[in-house]
Amino acid sequence: MYSTVKTATIFGIDSKIISVEADISEGMPMFDMVGYLSSEVKEARERVRAALKNEGYTLPIKRITVNLSPASIRKTGAGFDLPIAVAILSAIGIINCESLANICLCGEIALDGKIQPVNGVLSMVIEAKKNNLDIVIVPQDNLLEARLVPDIVTIGVKQLKDVIELLNQGDFHMEEIPQANFREVVKEESYDFSMINGQQALRRACEVAVSGMHNLLMVGPPGAGKSMISKCIPSILPPMDSEEQMELSKIYSVSGKFDERMGLIKNRPFRSPHHTVSPQGLVGGGQVPKPGEISLAHGGVLFLDELTEFSKSTLEILRQPLEDKKVNISRATGSFTFPADFMLVAAMNPCSCGYYPDLNRCHCTRLSIQRYLNKISQPLLDRIDICSEAPTLNFGMLNRKQDNESSANIRERVVKAHEIQRNRYKGYGFRFNSQLPSNLIEKFCPLSAEDLEYMEEMYDKYSLTARTYHKTLKVARTIADLDGSENIGRIHLQEAILYRGLDKKYWEEA
Numbered sequence: 001m002y003s004t005v006k007t008a009t010i011f012g013i014d015s016k017i018i019s020v021e022a023d024i025s026e027g028m029p030m031f032d033m034v035g036y037l038s039s040e041v042k043e044a045r046e047r048v049r050a051a052l053k054n055e056g057y058t059l060p061i062k063r064i065t066v067n068l069s070p071a072s073i074r075k076t077g078a079g080f081d082l083p084i085a086v087a088i089l090s091a092i093g094i095i096n097c098e099s100l101a102n103i104c105l106c107g108e109i110a111l112d113g114k115i116q117p118v119n120g121v122l123s124m125v126i127e128a129k130k131n132n133l134d135i136v137i138v139p140q141d142n143l144l145e146a147r148l149v150p151d152i153v154t155i156g157v158k159q160l161k162d163v164i165e166l167l168n169q170g171d172f173h174m175e176e177i178p179q180a181n182f183r184e185v186v187k188e189e190s191y192d193f194s195m196i197n198g199q200q201a202l203r204r205a206c207e208v209a210v211s212g213m214h215n216l217l218m219v220g221p222p223g224a225g226k227s228m229i230s231k232c233i234p235s236i237l238p239p240m241d242s243e244e245q246m247e248l249s250k251i252y253s254v255s256g257k258f259d260e261r262m263g264l265i266k267n268r269p270f271r272s273p274h275h276t277v278s279p280q281g282l283v284g285g286g287q288v289p290k291p292g293e294i295s296l297a298h299g300g301v302l303f304l305d306e307l308t309e310f311s312k313s314t315l316e317i318l319r320q321p322l323e324d325k326k327v328n329i330s331r332a333t334g335s336f337t338f339p340a341d342f343m344l345v346a347a348m349n350p351c352s353c354g355y356y357p358d359l360n361r362c363h364c365t366r367l368s369i370q371r372y373l374n375k376i377s378q379p380l381l382d383r384i385d386i387c388s389e390a391p392t393l394n395f396g397m398l399n400r401k402q403d404n405e406s407s408a409n410i411r412e413r414v415v416k417a418h419e420i421q422r423n424r425y426k427g428y429g430f431r432f433n434s435q436l437p438s439n440l441i442e443k444f445c446p447l448s449a450e451d452l453e454y455m456e457e458m459y460d461k462y463s464l465t466a467r468t469y470h471k472t473l474k475v476a477r478t479i480a481d482l483d484g485s486e487n488i489g490r491i492h493l494q495e496a497i498l499y500r501g502l503d504k505k506y507w508e509e510a
């Protein structure tokens, strides 16, 4: 008596199809499970045994072997309970095994037979569809999430006995989901650029940064409004396309942070981890690796306030993902890749008292300023595209009645710039100027002979490197896009260099 059913396991943010085989034969009564199982999966044996008993089915007093294949993939999570139970019930003839051929099942089973939700259903259904399976049976509480994948039959189940009935009747039609299960929430951003007085240069820097998804560092004294301005950034982030929405939703789904009632995630994320975050919390990890903050910020913003308060090892670990736009985590069980294409926004004081280079107020010694700034390493600094200053506001600036431009206005220009980039890079596999690979820079950022000469001058003046030179060109590309200009002109280069120059002011003069 043998039976097999299909399920899926999470691997990074994607899934892999797994076959669950059950064999029941004569011999010493036992219940054995094999196939490179994590401890959670091994526990399925006890849950399944108890749930079957409580639903009125007793396991035969025979030798039961369950095998999960392929054996090369580590199986994790509690979603194997349901397929294991179904494989056994089918092997002992309670479930009609012919109905199982094109079905993928997942779900945890409570001891009373109730089917509990699991993480990562979105990517499991996507994988099932890719493997030409026709029907996916998921826990009822995951059904809204499963339905986000079109053109495949998805059915929600509440209780083990419902699954048995469903499989034996073979009536696989999709029931409508009542509208009441969805929440239509229009997300209102509580911070708006119209609330910011003064800080014209920083406002502009934010606009340029978001327009090309460039990394931004703000330096300034405490109270200059750096954090406040950062909180305004979500209000000018443009919407994501459907592909971006699906990818981000998958990340949140495997992290167990997905709110299925909202549908696919539509707003770009804005993550602001505290400076006490562990390296693992930031980039992801764990025995079964889970995405970290940088992946939860995929397609959006990772905001690090008080950058110098983060431990040096935490910051250094950011270097690789900032370059590769993804993070690789190696474990004995395999190598996992999580997408991490985020825009870094960081804010910091220029010295420990916060007032350098205002020598009337700053009483730090040269050495202590140096030590303070050195917490940010040169390689990390090189990965910043735009460095901007947030000067202290004087009383007049703060109180003058000003007609500050609203976020809605700025966002309109950002959306336009994003559209230009999307069209320009169609078919290249990336979306924004900041993602422009170095071998394509010459193609998309051509300079006139005079401007090339000018940049040569700047290259020496600011002791640029190949990396920082390319970053400057990419920022200039974004500024030209905001300008609606097809070519990069001198004025665009000058502004881009200005953003490069500021880190020199602090890090080299101090």
Ligand SMILES: [Zn+2]
Residues within 6 Å of the ligand: 351, 352, 353, 354, 355, 356, 362, 363, 364
């Ligand atoms: Zn100081």
